[in-house]
Amino acid sequence: MKKTYILLALLSASLLQTGCSSDFLDDPKPTNNVTPDVIFSNRAGVDAFIAGILRLNRGQFLNNEAAGLQSIYFARSVKGESLIQKQIWFGDDYDFQNREATYTRPNFTWRFSYKIIDQLNNLIQGIDSSSQLSEQDKRETKSQALALRGFYYFQLALEFGDACQSPKNLQFPPIYTEPTSEGKGLSTKTEFFGQILSDLETAVAGLSDERIDKSYINKQVAQAFLAQVYQYVGDWDNAKTTAHEAYGGNTASVLDAASYSKGFNDFNAREWLWALPQTADQSAYYMSHPHAMMDHVAVAYHGTFVNDDFVSLFSATDVRNLFSNLYNAPVGDWQEFVTSKFKFTFDADIPILRYPELILIEAEAEYRLGNETRARELLDAIRLNRDNQAQASTASGNALFELILTERRKELYGENGVEWFDAKRLLRGITRTGNHRTQINLAPDDKRFELKIPQEEIDANSNIPNSVNSNR
Secondary structure, X not given: OOOOOOOOOOHHHHHOOOOOOHHHHHOOOOHHHOXXXXXXXXXXXXXXXXXXXXXXXXXXXXXXXXXXXXXXXXHHHOOOOXXXXXXXXXXXXXXXXXXXXXXXXXXXXHHHHHHHHHHHHHHHXXXXXXXXXXXXXXXXXXXXXXXXXXXXXXHHHHHHOOOOOXXXXXXXXXXXXXXXOOOOOOEOHHHXXXXXXXXXXXXXXXXXXXXXXXXOOOHHHHHHHHHHHHHHHOOHHHHHHHHHXXXXXXXHHHOXXXXXXXXOOOOOOOOEEEEEOOEOOEOOHHXXXXXXXXXXXXXXXXXXXXXXXXXXXXXXXXXXXXXXXXOOOOOOOOOOEEEOOOOOOOOOXXXXXXXXXXXXXXXXXXXXXXXXXXXXXXXXXXHHHHOOOOOOOOOXXXXXXXXXXXXXXXXXOOOOOHHHHHHHHOOOOEEOOOOOXXXXXXXXXXXXXXXXXXXXXXXXXXXXXXXXXXXX
16 A cells, blocks of 8 residues: 655654653653653643754755755745846756656655644644643644644645636645545645635634744734735735734834844844744754855855846835845846845844735735725835835825735845745736846746646555646
């Protein structure tokens, strides 16, 4: 019988992150013999399990371009219009040549996401089965697990499914909500997003604002996850509400223009909501993207350049205008511009969610709901904070919508693949102009927005038909 490729959780690996209860300190056991009864006997053991899963987010896996959540996000970043990738790691992603069933991107994204999901399913089962955890501890820890599971199912939906508005109606990946070694069949778009929303909505209801630090998931983080999903599916009332609640509703309190030029490497920055923290000896090292690719001063890859048409969108007084012709390249050369937005060190923290994204999600939601005055206010909260010489926007209608999308590009470039995300959800396509190394013209709903189901999963899972990629 064929087995699915998803990996069973190794409980001991989750416990290597940190010490926990006195059971671990006073009664040492070999790590491969730590039992679920011990792990789920108290809150400290469960928190240690969660810490281990969170650490996997930035882990080192297959190679430099397949090394954690950061590599999934950076691959999306180089697929857009703003960045230019040298023909090194991520070069095939930039060229849209990394989607076949035996290639790195689909294999890693599938394998990594299901590895995290399987760990979370073991965590949820252990919490539910525990007779020693309090109901409050069960609710709080399970809600963290549900939030992260919903987040990773959303990443799978983005990569392997078609857009919600797409008429293609591709089959979506399997859904697993409990530990198993038996492969399931593919799901539908409706089923898959139903699971994502169920996980995230339940998580929001069970979480508080409290957390250990910004690498952990609290109510605000789960609300931010939900806001992204609601934006993607076009549920604008809920996108507006969850984005607003995730950043707190006070734009001035979460924006800090001065921090934009400080290297994007400290998760304690005011504008950051959720991040992957690193220390010099607990690091993804040269797999720490975007920093290791985009910093052209540190000893790193020097692999990413910036499109000249994108650079022209920034005024001279915009704090985000961090571009230079470091290599004295000729005008129009694809290596003409680099950015100093990201400063690379082994202990550079990696941003995943920042408050400005949520403000701009709320701005788009207000526009979609017909509240253009409020949409302009939110848009200008970002624009005027970043450029003290900018004038308040007077745009309306589609021009206002385009300004919101442009501001998303300007604010979030290099962080999370915002251009690719918007092009996919809006069925807009991607057209590269200016000095790109590879000119690309992806039509709306182009098949290159989806990765193919990995061949190793097809071979291992008898419930996935061999023909699954025939229309991808």
